[in-house]
Amino acid sequence: MNKLLKAAAGIVLASALSVSAIAADKLKVGFIYIGPPGDHGWTYQHDQGRQAIDAHFGDKVETVFVENVPEGPDAERTITRLARQGAGLIFTTSFGYMDPTMNVAAKFPDVKFEHATGYKRSDNVSTYGARFYEGRYVIGQIAAQMSKSGVAGYIGSFPIPEVVRGINSFLLGAQTVNPDFKLKVVWVNSWFDPGREADAAKVLISQGADIITQHTDSTAAVQVAEEQGVSAFGQASDMAAFAPNALLTSIIDNWADYYIARTQAVLDGSWVSTDTFGGMDANMVEMGPFINMPAAVKARAEATAEAIKTGKLHPFAGPVYKQDGSIAAAAGTTVDMGTLLGMDWYVQGVDDQL
Amino acid sequence: MSAYEAIILTIITASTPLLLAAIGELVVERSGVLNLGIEGMMVMGAVTGFAASYVTGSPWLGVLAAVLAGVATSMLFGLLTQTLMTNQVATGLAITLLGLGLSGLIGSGFVGLPGVKLTSVSITGLTDLPYVGRLVFDQDPLVYLSVILTLGVAYILKHTRVGLIIRAVGQNHHSAHALGYRVVTVRYACIAFGGATSGLAGAYLSLVYTPQWIENMTAGRGWIALALVVFSTWLPARLAAGAYLFGGVWILGLYAQGMGIGIPAQLLSSLPYVATILALVIISTNRRLSVINTPASLGQGFVPDR
Numbered sequence A: 001m002n003k004l005l006k007a008a009a010g011i012v013l014a015s016a017l018s019v020s021a022i023a024a025d026k027l028k029v030g031f032i033y034i035g036p037p038g039d040h041g042w043t044y045q046h047d048q049g050r051q052a053i054d055a056h057f058g059d060k061v062e063t064v065f066v067e068n069v070p071e072g073p074d075a076e077r078t079i080t081r082l083a084r085q086g087a088g089l090i091f092t093t094s095f096g097y098m099d100p101t102m103n104v105a106a107k108f109p110d111v112k113f114e115h116a117t118g119y120k121r122s123d124n125v126s127t128y129g130a131r132f133y134e135g136r137y138v139i140g141q142i143a144a145q146m147s148k149s150g151v152a153g154y155i156g157s158f159p160i161p162e163v164v165r166g167i168n169s170f171l172l173g174a175q176t177v178n179p180d181f182k183l184k185v186v187w188v189n190s191w192f193d194p195g196r197e198a199d200a201a202k203v204l205i206s207q208g209a210d211i212i213t214q215h216t217d218s219t220a221a222v223q224v225a226e227e228q229g230v231s232a233f234g235q236a237s238d239m240a241a242f243a244p245n246a247l248l249t250s251i252i253d254n255w256a257d258y259y260i261a262r263t264q265a266v267l268d269g270s271w272v273s274t275d276t277f278g279g280m281d282a283n284m285v286e287m288g289p290f291i292n293m294p295a296a297v298k299a300r301a302e303a304t305a306e307a308i309k310t311g312k313l314h315p316f317a318g319p320v321y322k323q324d325g326s327i328a329a330a331a332g333t334t335v336d337m338g339t340l341l342g343m344d345w346y347v348q349g350v351d352d353q354l
Numbered sequence B: 001m002s003a004y005e006a007i008i009l010t011i012i013t014a015s016t017p018l019l020l021a022a023i024g025e026l027v028v029e030r031s032g033v034l035n036l037g038i039e040g041m042m043v044m045g046a047v048t049g050f051a052a053s054y055v056t057g058s059p060w061l062g063v064l065a066a067v068l069a070g071v072a073t074s075m076l077f078g079l080l081t082q083t084l085m086t087n088q089v090a091t092g093l094a095i096t097l098l099g100l101g102l103s104g105l106i107g108s109g110f111v112g113l114p115g116v117k118l119t120s121v122s123i124t125g126l127t128d129l130p131y132v133g134r135l136v137f138d139q140d141p142l143v144y145l146s147v148i149l150t151l152g153v154a155y156i157l158k159h160t161r162v163g164l165i166i167r168a169v170g171q172n173h174h175s176a177h178a179l180g181y182r183v184v185t186v187r188y189a190c191i192a193f194g195g196a197t198s199g200l201a202g203a204y205l206s207l208v209y210t211p212q213w214i215e216n217m218t219a220g221r222g223w224i225a226l227a228l229v230v231f232s233t234w235l236p237a238r239l240a241a242g243a244y245l246f247g248g249v250w251i252l253g254l255y256a257q258g259m260g261i262g263i264p265a266q267l268l269s270s271l272p273y274v275a276t277i278l279a280l281v282i283i284s285t286n287r288r289l290s291v292i293n294t295p296a297s298l299g300q301g302f303v304p305d306r
Helices: A002-025 A042-060 A073-084 A095-107 A133-146 A161-175 A194-206 A220-228 A256-268 A295-310 A337-341 B003-030 B038-056 B059-083 B088-107 B133-137 B141-159 B161-171 B173-178 B183-209 B221-231 B236-258 B265-284 B287-293
Strands: A027-032 A061-066 A089-092 A112-116 A125-130 A151-156 A182-187 A211-214 A231-236 A247-253 A275-278 A285-287 A327-329
Touching: A027 A042, A027 A073, A027 A256, A042 A061, A042 A231, A042 A247, A042 A256, A061 A073, A073 A089, A073 A095, A089 A095, A089 A256, A095 A112, A095 A125, A112 A256, A133 A151, A133 A161, A133 A211, A133 A231, A133 A247, A133 A285, A133 A295, A151 A161, A151 A194, A161 A182, A161 A337, A182 A194, A182 B236, A182 B265, A194 A211, A194 A220, A194 B003, A194 B183, A194 B236, A211 A220, A220 A231, B003 B038, B003 B141, B003 B161, B003 B183, B003 B221, B003 B236, B038 B059, B038 B088, B038 B183, B038 B221, B059 B088, B059 B183, B141 B161, B141 B183, B141 B236, B161 B173, B161 B183, B173 B183, B183 B221, B221 B236, B221 B265, B236 B265, B265 B287
Parallel strands: A027 A061, A027 A089, A089 A112, A112 A125, A125 A275, A151 A182, A151 A211, A211 A231, A231 A247
Antiparallel strands: A247 A285
C-alpha cells in the first residue's frame, strides 16, 4: 500500500514537473470562446486578439482555443483541461464563465486567468472589459445628424446594465444634436437569433425609425436596413460587407493590445491580478471607417471620438436626467462608475420602460 | 408602404418557415410516424441551401439543394425507424442533434458571408390594388409555395385515394397491411415529403428571412412547428391558422414594444406560447374531434408479419 502511494505521488510529481517544464520553455496561452470564431461579432474579435498574440510573439508563445463552450459545467471542465495541458495564461471570454473560472483558478494557483466582463477576482484571476458605451455615444451623435425622421430603433438583447448603458449613451450622444431625438427600443430576449433580430428591425423601420442599431450578435439587422434603404451601425466588428450602402460605421472591440500586454506580463513575471475597463483611450474600443455620410458629419464624429479618447468628453457628463425627470448627475459632474456598472434606468427621451 | 401592410408582411415572413416545416410533419404524423427531427432537417436544409446558392450564385439551386438535404436527412430517419425498427422518439432527437452538429461542420466555411437572396415575385398591375395588392401579389415564391402546399395537402388528405391510404396507414397499420397496402413504403414516402418541406423551411431561413448562414440559425423553430401539428389536431387549415397566429402574436409583441406601451418585454415574448396553449386548451375541449383526427398508430413501428 505504502509503495503504491509512493508510486502515485511520484507520478503526480513527475507529471507536475513535466507540465512546468513545458511551461518554462514556451508559454501556452488558452482561450475559451462562447461561440464560433466565425460569428463576425463578439467571438470573432477575441480570436483576432489571439491571432495578434501569435503574430507578436512568434515562437515564444503558443495559443490554443476551444470554441462553442456553453456557460456552465462544460466550461469548468474545458478550463480545467486547458490548465492541465500546461497553459500558463487562460482567457475566458464570456460573462457566464465567471464562477467556473474562479473554481478552476483555486485549483491551479500557478496558472493566470483573465475573465472578460466579470466582477470576481482573486490572486490569479484578473477581469477585463471595455467601455463600449463610448462608441455608442459617437454613433448616437451620427444618428441624430443622419436621421430624417428623428427616430432611431435600438434592438436590445437582455435588459442588463451593459445594454442599458449603451442605449443611454446612444441617446445622450443623439441629444447633443437634436434634443427631441426619439429612441424606440425592442428587446428580442436573445443574444443570437437572426430571425428575431430581423423581425425587430422590420418592426422598428415600419414604426418610423430610419436608423437601426443593435446590441445583439448577428448581422441580420444591418442586412434588413440595407434592404429597406435605412441606415445602420455595426456591432462588435466591422459589418460593412453585409450592408455596403446602409452602414455608417461600426463599434469594434479590439482586444489585441490588451492580450499582448498581459501575455508579455506573464513572460516577464510581472503579472498581477487587476481589473481593466478600457475604452477608446486604450484602443480597446475603436470606431470602424465612417462611410455613407457627409464630410461634416464625419468630421464631427472623428472629433467626438478624439475628445472621448483624450478624456475631454465623458458620455455621461452632467446634466444627465433619468426618465422620470430626476437628476442622475448635475452639471459639472459625471455619472459615477458604480452607477454605470449597475445601470438600471433610462435617461430622459427613451421611448420604452424598463 | 403603410404600417398595416408592413405588419402583415412581417407576420407572413415570420410564419412561413413554421408553416412549411409543419405541413410536412402533419403528413408524416398522419401516416403514423412521429419524426422529432424537424429541427435537424431544417438546419441541414438551411446550410445546404445557403452553400449551394453561394457557390452557384443561384438561389433556386439553393432551394433545390435544401430540399434534397432535407430528404436525405429524413431518409436516414426512415431507414432507422422503418427498416431497422429503432424507437421513433429517440431517433428523431438523434436526427436533430446530428443535424445541428453536422450543419455546423458543413457550414464552417460559410459563416459570415453575405448570401444570395431569393427575390420576390411581383405580378405587374395587381400589386397596385389598394390594401391587398402588395400583400397578395408581391411575395417571395416560397410563401406562395407554402400556401399551395397547404391547400394541396388538405385536398389530397381529404378527397383523394392517396390521402385515404395515408390516413388508413396512420390509423391502423395492421388493417392497411391486410388490405394489401405497403405500409412501410407509404411511410417512407411521407417521411420524405416531411424532409422536403423541412428543407424548404430551412432554405426560407437562410435565403429569404435572413440571407446568411449562422450556426444553429433555426433557433428552435422546428420544435414550434412540431407543436403546431398537435395544435392543429392534424388538420391543414387549422395548421395554417396556428402558424399565422403564432407569427402574428410574436410580431405584434415586438410592435407593442416599439410603441413604448411599457409591457415587460419578457412577458411579450412569452405571449405566442401562451396563445398556443390557450388555443390548444380550447380545441381539446371538443374531445370527439380531437380523437377522430388523431392518427391511432402514431409513433408505433410496423413489422409486416410476412
